[in-house]
Each structure stands twice: as C-alpha cells, then as structure tokens.
Amino acid sequence: MAKDRTLLGLTLALALLMAGMAVFPQWLTFLVMMSLARGLVVLAVVLQMRAGLVSFGQGLYYCVGGYTAAMLGSLYGVHEVAVLIAATILVSATVAFVLGTLLSRYRDIFFAMLTMAFSMILYGVLVKSSALGSTDGFSLPGMTFFGWTPETQSTAVYILTCLLVYLIALAYHYYQESPAGYLAGAIRENEIRVEYLGSSPQRLLHCKYVMASVIAAVGGLLSALATGHVDPEMAYWTTSGEFVFIAILGGTGHVAAPFIGSTLFSFVQTYAYQFFPYTWQMVLGLVLLLIIVFLPSGLWSLVQRSGSEKPRAADH
C-alpha cells in the first residue's frame, strides 16, 4: 500500500542520512541540514498550495522561528534546544492564529499579496531594529540538546534536523490522507460544496495556515541552529519566492518532493551564483515563465478545470 511505501521510504531515507553523517564531508552535512530545514518551509508552502493558496510570505514564519530561537539564546540565555523548540512552536502558532483569522477569509491574489505584505512588514521592523542587529542580524550561542552537550554542535544539529524532519514529514503524510488533509483539494475545487457537506472551509484553512506556519518556523529554528545566525533576509520577499519556486517544481504530490527539490535547488544555486550573481531572480523568473507557458501540466496540482471564478462559500 502507498502508505507503507512512504513510511518505508522515509525511514530508509532517515537511516541513510544518519549513516551518511559518518562519511559525509563537512560541506555536505551542512548542505543537507540547510536543505532539510528549508525543505520544511517548502512543505509549508505545499500544504497551503494543495488548498489553492499560494503563500508568497512563508518567510515570515521562517524568520519568526529563527529569531525566536536566536533571541532566546542570545538575549535570554536559553541554552537548551528543547525549550527553543517549544517556544518556536508556541510563538509561531500564536502569531499564525491571529493573522490567520484575517487571512483565512481570502483567496487567490488577495491571500498571496497579504502573505507577502506581512512578511515584508516583519522585514521592515527587523531592519529598523538596531537592538536586533538590523540588516546584519545576530548569532546564537551553542546549545545543549535535551540535556546532552555534544562535542560538535553541527553533529547534534544534523541529528536533530533529520529526526524532526522525519517526524514532520511522516505526520504530514498521514495528515494528507486524512479527511482534513484531503479536503484541501475539495476546498480548492468547490468551497461552496464543502460548506454544504458540513465542514467550514474557512476554519479548515485557518488550521492549515497555522500548521504551515509552525512547520515553517521549525524550519527557521533548524536553519538558525545550523548556521548559528539569523538575519532579516529570512523574511525578505525573495526568500519566500524561492520557497514557492521549489514548491512548484517539486509539485504537491509527494511529501519527499519539497526536500529533494530543496536539495537540488541548493546545489544549483551555489553554482549559479558564480555565473549569475546579479541575475539570479531573473533566472528564476524565466524558468517559472517557461514552466507556465510550455508546461501547464507541470502545474497540474494548481490548475483548475475551468478558468472561470469558482464560487466562494459564505463567511465562516
């Protein structure tokens, strides 16, 4: 059964990654950690994309996660990762719950632009805040991991990343097979019918928004631990745009796609920066255009049957 295959596949991947730790060179473990962390944010984008919502501002929570961890570590002297994880989840869920009450009422371009706007608001606030290092950001100190003080931070972060990503990916997979997850597609296709069948599309979308935000925030936390640093760039629109780009390339079909896509993207980006330092956005834009124009089926998961406006459910 497909369910078992994914469980098997994910567990296998986890085992391989853990084993790889022993043989991978330093740069590879770092790349894997960052790819997995960023892959979580892509997963968050995908979760919402399945419901037809494109989030151009997922970087907001990526940044919230990173900064929560960094602030607790640097400014409040927290040195235990377990506390950071709990705090990140709590803070991001709270922010998402509040913003979600507004955002869950909007769709299409409204939703897309609002998410971008909120992300840029955070960017603006952080850039103006000299206490938080303005555009330079600031660093995190070393951490203990559930009581264990590791010899090398990167080893511990690597293990933590692999485990957390594994658990989240697994949970996501079961979620997508459940009624709540499956309803995403239904909402995307016909909200009014979903309402008439007994569920509240708005509440479900609010839920998805919060879930996606927490996942993205955990990604931000892991990214902060891996690099030891956070900066406002995490909330900048180009960062969010890259997450969307990877989400589209990977598709919304399988839980592994965001992570594989993120890894490939990291490889390509590292090399491309050597050739296109000032035109990376343009390259992304052109590729996106090519996909839209020549491979509409490449966006199969996003495209509706007809181009006409779909009916909206009444509020709530």
Next chain:
Amino acid sequence: MQPIIRTEGLCRNFGAVVAADNITVALAAREVIGVIGANGAGKTTFVNMVTGYLKPSAGKIYFGDRDITKLKPREVMRIGICRSFQIPQLFPELSVLDNLLVAVSSSDGTWPSFVKPLKSQARIDAAEQVLDEFEIVAFRDTIVGTLPQGIRKLVDIAMAMVSKPAVLLLDEPTSGVSAAEKFAMLDTIMAAVSGAGATVLFVEHDIEIVERYADRVLAFYDGRIIADADPDIALNDPDVRQYVVGSEVHRRQEGP
C-alpha cells in the same frame, strides 16, 4: 402534525429587486412538493435562504420547533436539510467515488479527523451503496469533470443524500437533461429518496415532471407564492396559467 419546515414572512431584496416577498409556507414530513415559476421568480432564492446560504432581509425559518433562520449552510446540513444545485456543485478533478467519499466523511462530524485515513472500508462501502441507489456504479472511477450533465446531476443529488437528510431540496434536477432521460432519472431519484422517508421539494420548469411526481405545487411569481395546492388545482389556477405555465398546455406526444 407539526410541519417539518415552516417559513414566516420570509423576505429578501437585492437593492431594489424584491426576490422574496413575504413567503409564508409550511412543509409536512414526507411530502413531495413541486416548486414552479418563471426565471427570477424567487425559487432558488427561497432554497438559498432555507439552507442558510442567503440571509433573509426579514422573516423566519423553522425546522420543527427550532428557529434556523441564522444558521449557516453547514449547520443546516447537520440538522437534516440538504440540497442539490441548479448547476451541479462537484469536485471536478476527483472521481465520482472520491466525490462521494468527501461527502461521506464530511457527514461524520463537524470536525474532520486529522489522522485516520479518509478512505476506510466503511466509508467506501457507504459511498458505493449510495452510488448503487442512484444506479451510477458504472461511473465510480470516472473523473467528474468528464461526465455528461445527467450523471453530474445524479452525483450532485447523491452527495446531498449521503447524510440521509430529513428534507431534500432539489434545484432543477432535470435542467439540461434530455427529454428521453428525465423520467428515468427522476424515478431513480424518487426511489432512492422515498426509501429514506425524506421530505422532497424540487424546483422545476418541466410541468410534466411536476404533474407526475408532486403531491403539492407551490407557484412563485415576482417573489410571492401565487398558488399552493394539489397539482390539478394549482396548475389550472388562472394566475398560474398567466404567469407560469402558459395559457395552453402542450402535451408531449408519447414516443414509439
């Protein structure tokens, strides 16, 4: 006998347009009511208000004793009033079975499960049973977007029937369906529905359908009910003839 659904002075306007003007009507359990009227007379507005999609400008709606005027469609569905749509509201990229499964799982409870899989055997069985009642099992795995109109209508109604509602409101079930197929379709629907003992209200333009299946006819004109009686009486009412049916009734020739 207490009416199962009752409206009192239901009104609705859109700016200067009066879509519903003081609609007061009572529907009894197990009744089959045909609603007729020209386009724009207020029939679908009525259904939209009863099911909570549209807020009335004035008036009340009761389900038994309970005031349901302010309920949302999903709450109205939960208490046992379901509807089908003039233009079938389906999930075009899913298969017929998946459409039904969504309906089945949504009827389980207000808050869907986040963990247990959607496609359980129990749900698949329930969905297939409804498909069977509506005689569309052959289309089980067909993507809904590719279906012909008649089958789409059946899927639309099947989805509304999944929760075994006490009241079923059908909005133009035979519109877009060929003359040859419409009676067969309505026979299927009525068999499935009366098996569940539901009250059925159907909006129809086709007078033959109304004559054949309705116990009672409500005629709408300009947002008001201008007739409420047995089909024989209502369809021959002079106002109904003038505003709805037409002065001469042409009977379809029985085919070979």
Next chain:
Amino acid sequence: MLTLLAILVDGLNYASWLFMVAAGLTLIYGVMKILNMAHGSMFAIGAYTSAWIAGWYFTGADSMWGYLLMLGGAIAAGAFVGLVIERGLLRFLYGRDPVVMILLTYAVLLILEDVTKLIWGVDPYFAFQPYTLLGRTQVGPLTFANYDFGVILVAAIIGLGLWWGLNRTRRGKLLLAVIHDPEMSVALGINVRAYFLLTFVIGSILGCVAGAVTAPAISVAPGIGVEVIVLAFAVVVIGGLGSVGGALAGALIVGFSRATAVHLLPQVDLFVIFGVMSLVLVVRPQGLFGRAQPRKI
C-alpha cells in the same frame, strides 16, 4: 497644530504618488482581472529612468525642461515595457487559472527586478536636483519643499484626466463597460482585447509616472518596487478593486495614516496601514467602492 499641518502636507504628498500607482494597478485589475504583482516594478523603472535623466540633465542645466524630460522619459519607459509585456506575454495567457496568473505576474516581477539591476546597477540614485530646484516655502518653523506641492498638483491633474477620460469620452465609457462585464462587452462588439492592451499600457505608464515624480524625493535603489506594490495593494484593497475613485479614497486613507504614523511613531507605519486595511476589510470585504460579487449558485 504645526504637526497637523505637516501631517496634512505629507499625507497629501504620499497620497498623490500612491494614487497614481494604485490607479494603474486597479485599472488593470478592473479591466483584465489580473492583479499585476510586477506593477511595483513599473514604479521602479519610472523612478530609475527619471533619476537617470535628472542626473544627466541637471548636471549642466537647470531649467524646467528637465522636468518635462523626466516625465517624458517615464512615459516612454512605461509605454515600452507595458507594450512588451502585454504583447509579448500576457495576451497569450488570458483566461488561465487565477493561481497561474499570480505566478505569471510574479515571474515578471522577478525578471524586472533584475533587469533594473542590470541596467542601472545596485547602487542607489539620489537625483536631488529637481527636488531642490523649486525652492522651499516657510510656514512658521516648518519648511516645505515646493516640489512636494508640485507632486500633489501632478496627481490632481492626472486624477482629473482619468476621471474625464473614463466618464466623458466614448472610449472611456466603453472601458467602464469592459470593467463591468467583459463577456457582455465582447457580445456587444467591443474589441475587448484592444482595451486590454490600452489599459495595460496606460496602467504601466501611470506606475512609471508615479515613480518618476517620486524619484527626486527618495533614494532610488533595488527593492523599492516591492515596497511599493505592497503599499499599492493595501490602497486598492481599501478602495475596492477596479475602482479609480476607490484608488483615490484608498490613497488618501493610506497616505494620511502613513503620515500620521511617521510623525508620531515611525516604527509602526506599516502596521498602521495594514491595520487600517484590515479594519476596512472586516467591515466591508469588497473595499469601500468595490462591487459585491453576484450570486454564484
């Protein structure tokens, strides 16, 4: 009291260029049902073009021709870019799924952001000469740059021009018809595709002109396009998508909100703007002048 005057003038000033940008954005949306995420890039292109022209012209001379050249350059740039995008890309993709259209304009945004970097580099432009050339006005202890009043004047002229064009000319009324119901317009024989082209070009020009007019007062650097689209979006949402009158109302509201915040508590300016927007949306989801959606089922 003086703060109030400062807020008034600043508010009108913000509102002026916001109105020009938002009018273009809302017109394009109203006619083509596309919210052009790359519209902010038009602002940026207009700003860069005019800043560059200003830098070139005002180093030697200092006459009023400079302003005309700046404006002309922006109009030309807007017309050119608008034409290229509409003819070269958009017209092949009308009617596609809303999500696809969002990604499409986003792709254009990505491309244009880097195109501006390629043409004008990454260092900021300070084209201050046009700003200082017009002198200052003293009101008590406050000084206002006359240029800022000029911006308000330009916006007023453009606003009047738009109003007259839409409501008093035959073409304009046809455009309003297309905004109201494109399908019906086609059925009535209106060449809707031609209006799409016209609207997109005019909208782009408006965006560019807004940028051109603002450039002397700001530092023109990469990233202003996105900052502007975020603000313009708030404006059109408050005003109601597709309504130029709404763009005016929204621009005034956002302009004054921003001016108030900047003078009293600068850190929260974006919060205030989006707070106001959220309030409006809660009370009136379609915006102040937006039309409620017709029945869908």
